[in-house]
Amino acid sequence: MKKLGSMVGLKHAAVLAAALALGACAKNPTDMAGLDGRGGAGVGVAGSATPGSSQDFAVNVGDRVFFDSDSSQLSATAQATLDKQAAWLSRYASYNFTVEGHADERGTREYNFALGARRAQATKDYLVSRGVAASRIKTISYGKERPVAVCDDISCWSQNRRAVTALHGGQS
Amino acid sequence: MRQKQTLHTELQDLPMPFTPSRRAAAALFGGLALSPLAPRLSAAERYLDVHGGGNFTPVNVAIVPFAGDGGASVASVIVNNFKRSVFINPLDAGAAGTGVNPDAAPNMAAFRALNAQYVVVGRAARGPDGRMKTEFRLWDVGAGTQAAGQQYVTDPKNSRRVAHIVSDAIFSKVTGEGGFFDTRIAFVDETGSRQNRTKKLAIMDQDGANARYLTRGDDLVVTPRFSPNSQELTYMSFGAEDPRVFLLNIDTSQREVVGNFPGMTFSPRFSPDGQRIVMSLEDNGVANIYSMDLRSRATTRLTNSSAIDTSPCYSPDGSRICFESDRGGTQQIYVMSAGGGAANRISFGQGRYSTPVWSPKGDYIAFTRQSPAGFAIGVIKPDGSGERILVEGFHNEGPTWAPNGLFVMFFRNVSGGPRLFMRDIFGHAEFEIPTQSFASDPSWSGLIG
Numbered sequence: 001m002k003k004l005g006s007m008v009g010l011k012h013a014a015v016l017a018a019a020l021a022l023g024a025c026a027k028n029p030t031d032m033a034g035l036d037g038r039g040g041a042g043v044g045v046a047g048s049a050t051p052g053s054s055q056d057f058a059v060n061v062g063d064r065v066f067f068d069s070d071s072s073q074l075s076a077t078a079q080a081t082l083d084k085q086a087a088w089l090s091r092y093a094s095y096n097f098t099v100e101g102h103a104d105e106r107g108t109r110e111y112n113f114a115l116g117a118r119r120a121q122a123t124k125d126y127l128v129s130r131g132v133a134a135s136r137i138k139t140i141s142y143g144k145e146r147p148v149a150v151c152d153d154i155s156c157w158s159q160n161r162r163a164v165t166a167l168h169g170g171q172s
Numbered sequence: 173m174r175q176k177q178t179l180h181t182e183l184q185d186l187p188m189p190f191t192p193s194r195r196a197a198a199a200l201f202g203g204l205a206l207s208p209l210a211p212r213l214s215a216a217e218r219y220l221d222v223h224g225g226g227n228f229t230p231v232n233v234a235i236v237p238f239a240g241d242g243g244a245s246v247a248s249v250i251v252n253n254f255k256r257s258v259f260i261n262p263l264d265a266g267a268a269g270t271g272v273n274p275d276a277a278p279n280m281a282a283f284r285a286l287n288a289q290y291v292v293v294g295r296a297a298r299g300p301d302g303r304m305k306t307e308f309r310l311w312d313v314g315a316g317t318q319a320a321g322q323q324y325v326t327d328p329k330n331s332r333r334v335a336h337i338v339s340d341a342i343f344s345k346v347t348g349e350g351g352f353f354d355t356r357i358a359f360v361d362e363t364g365s366r367q368n369r370t371k372k373l374a375i376m377d378q379d380g381a382n383a384r385y386l387t388r389g390d391d392l393v394v395t396p397r398f399s400p401n402s403q404e405l406t407y408m409s410f411g412a413e414d415p416r417v418f419l420l421n422i423d424t425s426q427r428e429v430v431g432n433f434p435g436m437t438f439s440p441r442f443s444p445d446g447q448r449i450v451m452s453l454e455d456n457g458v459a460n461i462y463s464m465d466l467r468s469r470a471t472t473r474l475t476n477s478s479a480i481d482t483s484p485c486y487s488p489d490g491s492r493i494c495f496e497s498d499r500g501g502t503q504q505i506y507v508m509s510a511g512g513g514a515a516n517r518i519s520f521g522q523g524r525y526s527t528p529v530w531s532p533k534g535d536y537i538a539f540t541r542q543s544p545a546g547f548a549i550g551v552i553k554p555d556g557s558g559e560r561i562l563v564e565g566f567h568n569e570g571p572t573w574a575p576n577g578l579f580v581m582f583f584r585n586v587s588g589g590p591r592l593f594m595r596d597i598f599g600h601a602e603f604e605i606p607t608q609s610f611a612s613d614p615s616w617s618g619l620i621g
Binding site for chain 1: 365366367368369371392394395408410414415435436438439452454456457458459480482483496498502503526527540542567569570585613
């Protein structure tokens with residue numbers, strides 16, 4: 001039987017999700033960094049990250065944007081975050097990265113895979129429009145399979161409807 | 173690769189004792205197949221009109237404890253099945269069952285006093301060769317005649333399956349409908365935290381027995397669906413590459429990627445002839461429906477929208493496909509020809525409609541509906557009429573049909589994770605299917621026989 005490779009990103013997510021559990025449903029979503037990033041940063045190290053590191057990206061730039069329910073429209077806040085991402089990614093141009101699209105649990109499984117893909121694509125398109133080379137960007141959708149917040153109310157659902165820019169491990 | 177599964181058993185009809193000229197039960201030679209197209213009983217003989225809508229009274233069937241060293245376990249499986257059958261009400265024979273000779277006509281007066289319309293007697297005993305002989309007779313209490321009778325000789329390890337086959341024979345005779353007990357459920361076993369679930373493909377009997385894993389949990393897997401002969405599964409799996417549709421042979425554990433597509437493939441289902449897989453392909457944020465011929469590997473694009481087209485399902489005759497699309501703004505159910513082309517929207521109720529699944533009988537399409545009231549499971553006719561909600565609540569999702577088209581199974585998130593439930597299509601009763609861990613994405617096989 002062919003053994004399929006395990007998903008590196010999810011293994012990181014396991015460790016970081018455990019760290020997050022202490023502060024689940026944090027009020028400021030940008031405090032939660034690198035939950036799904038392949039080279040994801042830790043939590044709560046704002047300001048101390050080495051410039052150009054994935055920690056720096058997650059903590060000082062913000063590695064994720066959020067969406068309204070059943071929408072892939074980028075809000076003004078999301079666009080501002082992506083503008084900062086694009087600037088950082090242009091400065092540190094050796095990083096390739098994956099945009100991970102996610103949905104909240106209030107949708108059916110298969111639709112949410114497609115909805116997550118739509119969010120990842122909208123995020124990718126915006127970054128490309130801000131000068132980031134499309135060849136550096138992969139997209140993937142996890143649908144509703146990988147929530148970061150699980151408190152079953154609106155404050156959590158809104159954190160789960162997200163697109164996360166996950167830098168590939170180390171500078172390539 | 174696509175052979176029917178046989179049980180290596182001998183089967184024969186039991187003639188009615190003392191009146192051998194009486195019409196025997198439906199002849200079932202050459203295998204254990206209990207055809208879902210079992211001949212309908214005439215109206216005069218039938219006690220239960222399943223098609224009359226939701227107004228029916230379950231038929232009282234008294235179960236006499238089976239004789240023999242294997243009798244108790246066989247009878248308990250049958251009783252447990254009927255307790256979840258909605259259309260049959262199993263009665264404990266009590267004193268009326270004491271001393272009943274399974275080879276002779278029981279004392280009908282005693283069962284009439286119990287209000288039983290039928291009585292089941294039987295025996296399961298190991299012979300000198302170590303093989304288990306299981307036999308049953310179904311007696312019509314009113315007429316005083318044998319309505320069905322069969323015997324099965326098999327390896328004792330198949331006893332549980334024989335009990336399901338006996339249950340189906342009785343269910344079919346009493347209701348005039350196909351059985352559904354000799355079936356299996358493929359599903360996703362869920363363990364670990366909600367943020368980082370481990371998901372394994374698993375399979376079990378329809379009553380939750382004989383559960384086993386088909387994958388080890390290294391990769392995230394979702395949405396298994398049985399092939400028509402129940403020998404294979406198609407499902408979506410995350411691995412090192414993009415998420416893809418896979419094909420798994422249940423017995424050999426061999427698996428392969430379905431097709432060579434440039435993006436994420438998901439929501440796969442088999443065609444009724446088992447020759448094709450229909451699925452969604454995501455490309456630049458848009459999802460369209462494709463089918464792939466499993467022999468030639470040729471792919472055909474069936475929809476061409478800039479929307480999310482997913483959750484396709486063939487009609488049982490293979491001529492049409494229902495699917496969900498948000499091309500009109502929100503998720504709704506559409507029906508198109510199996511070759512693609514124009515699609516007609518059939519869902520117009522309040523909310524978003526998704527996960528359409530065509531009944532094996534062709535009469536209904538089951539769906540998930542999301543509205544401010546929550547997630548509902550319902551059925552609708554393929555022309556959009558006759559919509560009926562079976563259950564609604566905080567969460568219900570992903571119906572799958574029993575092969576007789578009388579029951580749906582689905583999953584519901586309850587206290588921290590999903591569990592599997594089944595309901596009859598009239599919404600009379602609901603039963604949880606016992607699983608060791610959380611469970612989601614059920615797929616109900618056809619009759620295994």
